[in-house]
Amino acid sequence: MEKVFKKRHYLELDYLKGIGIILVILGHSFSFTGFDLINKEKYFIYYYIFNFIYSFHMPLFFIAAGFLSNQEYKIKSFYISKIKRLLIPYIFINIIDYIPRHLFSSFVNNSSNSLIRVIFYSGVATWFVYTLFVMFLLFPMLDKYIFKKDKYYIFLYFLLIINMLNPEMSNVNIFTLNRIIFYLTYFYFGYILKNYYEEIKKNKYFNNNLLYIILSIFSLFFLYKYSENNITKVIYPFIGFMLCLKFSLFLKKYRNIKFLEFCGKNSLIFYLLEPFFAAIYRVGLIKFIDLEYHYIIVILFFSLKFISLCISTIIINKIKVLSFLFGNKITINKKEGE
Template sequence: MVKKKRNEVLDIAKGIAIILVVFGHCIQFGNGLEFLERGTFFDDWLFKIIYSFHMPLFMMVSGYFYFFTLTKNSFKELIVSRINKILVPIFVWGGLFTVVTIIGKGGESNVINVIISYVKYSILSLWFLWAVFWCSLIVLFVNRFFKDNIFVYILGFIVTFVITDSLNFSVYKFMYPFFVGGYLYSKNKEKIDKKILIVKVEHLLIGLFVLYILLIFNFERSSFIYTSGYTIIGINMINQIYINLFRLFIGLFGSVFILLLINFLIKKYGYRKVYLISKLGKESLGIYIISGYLILILSRFTPDLKLNYLINIVETFAILVLSYFFTILLSQFNVTNKFLFGGR
C-alpha cells in the first residue's frame, strides 16, 4: 500500500477500535447497577469478543505510527514529545477530574485528600496513554542503544512476567508485545509484506478467523487482564503463563484479522463507504478520554436497567457523537488542544 492508503486503513482501524471501546464500556456500565457490581459483564459473550482484541489493535496501530515519530526526531526531542503529548494531558485531565469530584462532594475536602486524589486519578486513569508512554520509552531505549535488537525485545517480554502488577503495570505489560509488534512491522514493512504476499489474502483471513474462533470459545472470566493479572510471581506459574500467552495470541489474531479485512474491503469497495469511521479514528484520542467521563455519567442514569444490546447501541451512538463534538470543539483552541490532547 502507498502511504496514503496505509493511513486510511489505520484510521479506519482506530475508528473501529474506539467504537468497540465505547460499546464495551456501555455494556459494562449501561445495563444496570446489579449487572455492573456483580461483574456479570465478564461473562457476556459480546463483551468477551470486544475485549479479546480491541485494545491490542489500538496498541499495534500506536506502535506502527511510533516508528515514523522515532525516525524523524532526536532522543531529546522524543523524550520531550512523550512528556508533552502524553504526560501533560494525563495530569491535566487528572486535575480536572479531581476538581469535579471535589465540587460533587460539596467542595469540602482537605489539602492532603485533594493531593492523594489527584495523584490517584492521574496514575490510575487513562491507562492506555500510560501504556503508550512506557512502551514508547522502551522502544526508544532499545532503538538507540541496541539498534532494535530483536533478542532485547524478547528479553523485555520475558521480564514482564516477573514484574509487579501494581499501579496498572499489568495492563502496560499486556500491551507491550502489541506496541513492539506494530513498531517492528512498520520498520520492516516491505520485507514482511513480500513474504505475506505469497499467500492469498483470502486464505490469510480465513486462517486467522478460524484460529480466532477456536480461541474465543475458550475465553473465560480469567482471560481478562483485569481479573487474572499478569505476573507469575506468587501464584500458579504455569497457569498464569498459559493465560498470558492465550491473551497474546487471541489479541494478535483478532487485531491482524481486522487490519487485513479493512485493507481487503477498501481495495474492493473503496474508502468513502467507511469515511465516518475513519473520522472517528482520527479523533480517537479525544473520544477515548472524554467518553470515559461520559460513561461515568451514564452509569448514574441506568441503575435499574437490564442487559439490552439495543439500548447499548443507542448509548454508544450518543456518547460517540458527544465525545467527537467536544473533541473537535476543544481542539479548535491552542491552549485546550495542547494541554488536553497533547497538541495533536
C-alpha cells in the same frame, strides 16, 4: 536493524485506531452500566462480546504506537512531542476529573483519585496515556540498545515468555510496570512490523482470504477460554490486530471512509472524554430504564456516548487552547514552516 523510516501517513492506521476506539466505547457500554451485564452465567452473549472486544482492542493502539515510532527522531524534539501529546492531556484531564469525582462520588464507580494515584498509579481512567508516556520515556534507551541490535527479535520472545508465564513482577502496578511489561510486547511488535510492512502487504499469504476465515473461526471458537489463561491473553491481540489491519486495508481502497478516519485521528480525545459521558449517561439510563430492557440500555449507552464524543471532539478541534490541552498539534502560522 538496517531500515530506518521517515515520517509517513498511513491511512489504514487511522482506520485501525478508529475501529479500536469504537470497540473501547462499545466494551465500556457493557461493563460500565452497573448492571453486571458481563456476568457469564446471566448474560452469556454479552460476556462473549465483551471478551471478544477486550481480547485485542487496547493492544491495537500500542501496536500502532510502536509502528509509528520506528522512524528518525531527535531525542529533545521526541520528548517534547510526547509531553505535548500525552503528558499535558494526562494532567489536564485528571485536574478536570478531580472535581466532579469528589462532588458526585455516589455516581461514579471509583471516587478516589488522589495526587499520589495520579503521579504513581495512572489515575482512575487514564491508564493508557500514562502507560504509553512512561513507555516513551524509556523508548530512546530501548531503541538504541535493544531495538536496533542484530538480535532484536530475541527481546520480543523474552516479552512473550514473561507474559505467558505471568511472573510476580506482572503484579507490580507502580508506574504501571505490570501494564508496561504486557503492552511493550505489542508496542515492540508494531516497531518490528514497520521494517517488513510493505513486503508483508505484497505477500500471498497475507492476501489469502482463507487465512482470515480460519483466524476468525479460531478466535470465535476459543474465545470463551480467553480470560482463563495467560497464553490466550497474549495470542489473541495478534489475531485481532491481523483481522483489523486486513479490514482497514480493505476499507482504504475506497479512500472515503472519513468518519472512521475522524475517529482514528481523534482517538485520544475520545478516550479521555469517554469516562465523563459514561458517568452522566449511566446515571440517567439506570434511573429511567428498567433492567429488564438491558439490550436497550446497551444500545442507548453506546449511541449517546458516541454522538456526544463526536460533537465534543469537533468543538475541541475548533478551539486552539482546548485542542492543545487534548494533545493535538497546533500550527501557529503556516508561513513560518515554508
